[in-house]
Amino acid sequence: MAAERRTLIHWFRKGLRVHDNPALTQIFNKARASPDKFSVRPIFVLDPGILDWMQVGANRWRFLQQSLLDLDKNLKELNSRLYIVRGKPVDIFPNLFDRWNVELLTFETDIEPYAMKRDKAVQDIAAAHGVKVDTHCSHTIYNPEIVVAKNFGRAPITYQKFLSVVEKLKLPKVLDKPQRLPNGVQPIADELEVGQSDVYECPTLDQLVKRPQELGINKFPGGEREALRRLDTSLSDEHWVASFEKPNTAPNSLEPSTTVLSPYLKFGCLSARLVHQRLQEILKRHPKHSKPPVSLVGQLLWREFYYTAASVEPNFDRMLGNVYCLQIPWQERPDHLDAWAHGRTGYPFIDAIMRQLRQEGWIHHLARHAVACFLTRGDLWISWEEGQRVFEQLLLDQDWALNAGNWMWLSASAFFHQYFRVYSPVAFGKKTDRTGAYIRKYVPELAKYPAGCIYEPWKATLADQREFGCVLGIDYPHRIVNHDIVHKENIKRMSAAYKINREVRTGKQEDEIDYDSSMSLTTNKRNASFETKRSTAKRKR
C-alpha cells in the first residue's frame, strides 16, 4: 500500500544540481533498488533565517530563483521534482518527518557557521524522530576537514603549503547525474498539496525580490543547464585553457576575460570537482600548460584554500576574534563608503567597476583587487568588513569563505602582507585599457572625455569639461581623496599597525608598546590591539 511507503529526502541548499551530487544520488539509488518501498522528495527550504546571516541583493535573488526553476526541470527529467518548503528548518523538519514518514535525509555538508549550526539542529531533530541522516562533502574538491587533519590540525595559511598538502590527497570520484526514477516512486500528494496545488512550487521573482528596481541586466542567468553550457564554451578552446594565467587577463575588458563560472560554483549549479576533472583531461593533452596559482586549476584551488581556512574559524568574516586577521584601526567614513559603494568616488576606473558590479553582479578578480585596495589600505582606510558586506549583497558569486578571505588578502590583513604594493586607481586600469573604453561604458557621463584624461578628469580645464559635456562637481563628482597623498599616509599607518601587531604577538608588555609611534592613539586602536592578544592566544592553543 502506498501509505506504507517511507520517504527519502534530499535537502538542497548549495549544490543546486543533479550532476555530481552524491547525496542526491544516494537516495535515487536507494529508491531505484526498492521502488515499491520508497518515495523520493528532493526539497529546498526557503529559510527566512538566512537573512539574519546574509545580505542578498536583487540580482542574487534572481540567480537563485532561476537556479531553482532549472533544478526542478532537471529533476522532472529524472521522473522527480523539486519541493520548495517555506519556513525555518528547525520549524519545518519535525512536521515533514512525521507527515512524510521519513526514513532517510541526505544533504551536502557546508562549513559556514550559520549552516553548521542549522545542520546540527536538524540532525538532532532527525535523531529524535528516528530519521537517519547521511551527509556528503561535494561542494569542494577536497574535504576541508581532511586537509586540516593532514596539516596537523591547522589550516595551511600559505598557498604553497596548501598545495603541498592537497597534492597527497586522493581526488574524488565525479558522479554523473543519477538514473531516472521508476514510475511509482513519486509521492502521492500530501495533505497540503490537496486543494493547494502550488504549495511546493518554485517562488516567483516578485515573491523574492522586494526592490525590483534594483534588478540589473540578467547577463548570467542561474541554473545547472546554463552552468554546463558555460563550462563547455569555456573549455572549447584548449590552448586558451592550457595557457591561462590569471594575472594576464584584463580586469576591464568589455566582455569578461575569464570564464565567469564562479556564480555557478557558488550555488553549486556546477560541480568544482567536475570542472577540475575536465581541466585535467585537457591538460593531459597539453604538456606545456600553466600551473597553480595562476592557472585555471589554480583558481579552483584558491577556492579550496579559503574554504579550508574558513572551516576552522567561525569569525572568518570579522576582524575581531579572527585568528588569521591583523588588527587594524580602520576609520568610519559613511560618506566615503557610500561614494565607493555607488561608484561616486570621482575616480573613473573605480566608479566604473563598482557600477558594473551593481548592474551585472560580476566583476573581474583584478577589478575586485583595485576597488578593495582603494576602500581599505590604499585610499579610504575603511574596514574590509564594510566592503565585504557590499560585495555580499551585489556579487552573484558571493561565497562566504572566498569573500572574507579575499577581503583580508587585499587589505593585507591576512595571507598577503606586502602592504606597500598599492594599486593606483589611475595607472592600473590603463595597462589593459589605454583608451578608457571600459570607463565610457560604465560611466557614460565621461564618454566624451579623451583617452588622455578619462582616468584623471580633474586634469581637464573647466572649459574642456564643459566641452566634454561633464563638469566635475555637477555632472560627475570631484575625487573624494587625493590618491597620491593618502596612499603614502596609509602605508605608514599599515606599517604602524604591523609593528603593534608584531609586538603584541611577540609578547611585549602592553605598557611598553608605543601606540603613538606614527599616529594618534584612538580607542579603536587600543581595542584592536587588545583583541590581537586574544587571537594570538587562540592561535597558540
Place this chain on the structure above:
DNA sequence: TTCCCGTTGGTATA
C-alpha cells in the same frame, strides 16, 4: 637567526 619567497604594484630606465 638568516634567507628566500610570495597569484596579479608603480615607476624610472634601458
Place this chain on the structure above:
DNA sequence: TATACCAACGGGAA
C-alpha cells in the same frame, strides 16, 4: 618589453 628599484611585510625552511 624587460629590468632594477622602491622600502620592507610574514611564513617557513634551513
